[in-house]
Amino acid sequence: MEYIAHIRESDMKVQTVTEHLLEVRTLAEKYGKKLGIKYIAGLAGMLHDLGKYTEGFRNYIVQAVYHPEAPPSRGSVDHSTAGGKLLFERFHRVPADLSNKEAHINKMILAEVVGNAILSHHSYLQDFLNLDSESNFLNRVQDKCLPEFERAKDSFFELVMNATEFHLYVDKAVEELSDYLKVDSSSTTELKLMFLTKYVFSALIDADRTNTRCFEENQPDTSYNPQQLFSAYYTMLMTKIDSFHNHKHAHSAINQLRQGMSEQCEQFAAEPSGIYTLSIPTGGGKTLASLRYALKHALLKEKKHIIYVVPYTTIIEQNANEIRSILKDDEHILEHHSNVVEEETQDDEHEDGSLSLRQKLKLAKDNWDAPIIFTTMVQFLNVFYADGSRNIRRLHNLSESVIVFDEVQKVPVRCVSLFNQALNFLKTYAHSSIVLCTATQPELDYVRHKLEIEPEAEMIHNLDHVIEAFRRVEIVDRATNEHFDNDTLTEFVITQMRDVSSVLVILNTKSVVQALYRSLNERNLSVPIYHLSTSMCAAHRNQILDKVKALLEDKEPVICISTQLIEAGVDVSFQCVIRSLAGLDSIAQAAGRCNRHGEDLIRQVYVIDHIEENLKHLKEIKIGKEISRKILIDLSRDASLHGGHILSIQAMEKYFKEFYTELATSLNYSIPKLGQEMTTLLSGTRKNNTYYQAYLSKHRAALPLFLLNSYKTAAENFQVIDNLTTTVVVPFGDGPEEGKDIIAELNGQQSIPDLTRLLRKAQQYTINIYSYEKDLLSKNGSLVAYLDGKILALKEGAYHHEYGLNLENDSPLDMYMF
Known part of the structure; x- marks a missing residue:
């Protein structure tokens, strides 16, 4: 037979x-x-x-x-x-x-x-x-x-x-x-x-x-030669870096410092694989310096992949485009924003006989087998801990890699221990090198499940001097003794625009961002005003950012109102930034969007207390805000405390230690409904595993196994973000392979290669919606299911050309501006 x-x-x-x-x-x-x-x-x-x-x-x-x-x-x-x-x-x-x-x-x-x-x-x-x-x-x-x-x-x-x-x-x-x-x-x-x-x-x-x-x-699996590619990439990168020497400001103090830090990164590449920090201040050339280290280290230590992990999808395309423009290679640079198709969590063994649509989606190439990969912190953590087989399929390709965590301070608090354990495994067993890349290093070795960071971990010498040299802003405390609402903030923004040509306002919730945007528009200012939030898909946000950047480069007036998504890694430079009080790391990142390239000697970043923000469900922001407030109060009473200013290394160390102490019970990913911590479910011992004690009581005998891990239960209860969300494709853009076109194509018969291409392209045209939003959109008839219900898409009226997601499904279609 x-x-x-x-x-x-x-x-x-x-x-x-x-x-x-x-x-x-x-x-x-x-x-x-x-x-x-x-x-x-x-x-x-x-x-x-x-x-x-x-x-x-x-x-x-x-x-x-x-x-x-x-x-x-x-x-x-x-x-x-x-x-x-x-x-x-x-x-x-x-x-x-x-x-x-x-x-x-x-x-x-x-x-x-x-x-x-x-x-x-x-x-x-x-x-x-x-x-x-x-x-x-x-x-x-x-x-x-x-x-x-x-x-x-x-x-x-x-x-x-x-x-x-x-x-x-x-x-x-x-x-x-x-x-x-x-x-x-x-x-x-x-x-x-x-x-x-x-x-x-x-x-x-x-x-x-x-x-x-x-x-x-009926095709062999294609492969690439990482050493050959990385060698070519390194040559192209060095050509680009060498070209900076001919710039008219090449010998300025700041550019000399940038050049020195870049060279230190190259020298550090000879160090053994391990977990290191790269604390280049904002505007110090972090992207190219980290790439220089990664390529050199990959060549010296024969690594297979270079992986950039970022907190927000906003940064992916910007960084990928910057690197793609230098390396001149579209084929081998993968951007992975999100899973367009929701992960199937039930057993699909019964479908192993016929090539169903679900089987085609499962077989689509989605395994991170690429030399350079850009992805998000959510996707990285999902690889190790989320339910279903699509995420974990990628895990083995994290081995023998250089993994750069851009803005690592954005690791979700409840995932800190899980994050540390994953990195320790990648370092010790998977022969990968880890770079924690940020201007505000969190104290990740302060928690119980410590990060096994190297004793001499920092790549940059004389960090205090570097930070002081790149100091281009003055933090103005307007939060300690006064309060703002959207009316007073509108007036404050208008007042600032009399003295500067560009203002960025960063607030903590989407609702106040949208309200301030409307309030400023109602004043009929002769200034372009833009809105940014995660209710907009990546392609939409990038389009807005491109317009904002063009105005900034031309020194034209512009106002931008945004959630914190603009803080991490977005290369913009405003003359004035207003930041609603939040964690010290967020204030530091907001400051990096002001006078970023040292266009002026010094510019102001105003920290305000916005009383209309509802932080009831944003526990981490609320706690970070109160710790920052205490440090600001301390400095207002004694300017010599905490290193003498709010963004000093000493202030940052104090902030993170207090922050993690306050949230100590959350660091191991507590699951209240089970009365368990995720770390115990995944790697608990017989002594601390309550399930095992219950088994002994129930069966009057020991479990005849060495392992006790509750993998399925842990995965079913894992979500990087607290609220369960669903990914939907949005009808933004009507050009070839843009939102509307992708939605139309997804409704047809597709081969496995076509599905692979479409799913990757669709990532830029997705947003994540909460359960209550999904229910409301379904009730309004605003959601359409494609590919046998595996992909959800918004109808056109449910996506607004300014705000993105529109729950009322009443966006004026004739006003779409793509």
Whole structure:
């Protein structure tokens, strides 16, 4: 009998189970080798579809493909359990011979780690122990009956690898596991195995989907030579940097300082891989300096990827365009803003017979296999901790990389410990170099789950002198003794415009931003006024920013009202900035948008207290605001305190320590409804795991597993942003491959390559809406579902040409200005 893994849609060619298992094993070995776990990952690849060696699955796939009018019953064949069951049956035994106890125990652990990845490859990692004091994993590998299990095993040992070779292969995997566990004595075994399991799962998911896509497209997987590309990129970057020497102001003190910091970054590239800080002040040439380090380090240490992680989508296109213009390469620079298609979290094993639309979306190339990648903090954290298989598929491509975190102070507070643990894993096991790049370094090593930063971590020498040299603004405290509302703020902005030609106002909530924008427009000023918020898609915001930048460069009058999205990494320079009181890091970042390039000797940044902002649901901003207020009060009483000014290193250290102390109970991602912390669910021990204690009480026996991790429960409760949001495509722009055009294309029949292209392009035309907004839009008839409901899009009336999202669905279509 010919056992079938897949049947190609275009020509009905069969890929046999044997071919698929061997090819996936080869890919998984390649991905695993980066972590020193070639055989562990290969074992997962080789066994993942063992259950397809059955007559039941063969009949299932033939029925699904050749008789779509009468498809087989949903979920009638389980093929993903068999591989995990084989490992558990053969290797999860208490050793009779205690002469090599470590090897026997490691075989049992291997059966748990690899077995979980295998039986989860159509959904997400199973709970070893769940909130009902049961084990989803044991229910599958120990208790579930598979009718043709013996047939599947016999076919595997006959067609893939005989039993003797298989046991030798497992022995090599056990040796790798032993070596892996000996690394880093400071980490717990539970934490090490959590990251190992997720990495193996990532390697398996990507190997499986990549092989299936290549078979379906009848094309080999394309690859690139990172060293060759990085060498060419480095030459082009240095040509650009050398050209600065011919600039008429090249020998000014500031430009000499920029040049010196850039050279320090290049010299630092020779240091071993690790976690470092790059604290170049705003306007110091951070983007090119970090790229110079990254390219040089990648060449010296043979890294495969350079990944920029930023807090907001606003920054991605700006930074990517800046780098793309230097490197002259569109093909190999990937921008990943968001997941346009909502992640499927249910088991999709029943769809493995036919190439449905959902299957095409799943197979679309979305694995971060690119030399240079730009993504967001949300996407980075989702890779490690979010539910579904799309995110975690990318994890293995974070290894052997240089990862630059731009504006790292924006790590969401409740994710700090999870962030630190992920970075420590990437440094210690995945051979990646981490750069924490910001003008306001947070105290990430102050928390309980510390960041393992290098002892001599800072790339820039004599930082106090550098900060003072780049000081171009005066912070004016208008928050300590007075209050502003939108009426008084409108008057204040108008007053400032009598003395300067450009004003930027940054407020804490979208509602007051929109209200101030309307208030200023009602005054009929002969000045262009612009509005920016996350209610607008990235393409829309970038269009507004381009207009603002053009006016600033021409020294024309302009007013911009924005939420904090403009603070991090957006290259604009206003003559005056007004910042609503917030955390000290936000004030420092706002100051970086004023007199950014030293056009004037000194300019003013006004810090105000806006009484109409409702911060009830913005706990972190509210706490940061109060700590900053205390520091401002201290300075008003004694100007010598905290380093002598609000943006000093001493003031920043005091701010972050108080900030993290105030939010100490949130740092480990508390889940109130479960009474658990995320860090405990993912890597808790028998002593601190309440689920385990409940299991003991319920069953009067110990759980017969080494691992207790509640992967599925943790992932289902993980959200980087507090409120659950949904991504929707918006009809902004009516040119080729803009919002309206993309929405129209998504409604047609698309190949896998076309879907890959469209989904990447659509990222610039999406916004995230909260649950209540989604409900209201649905009630108003403003949402349209495409691709069998996998993608949501706004109707035109629900997107305003000035504000973006319009919940009332009453935007004047004839006034659209694209």
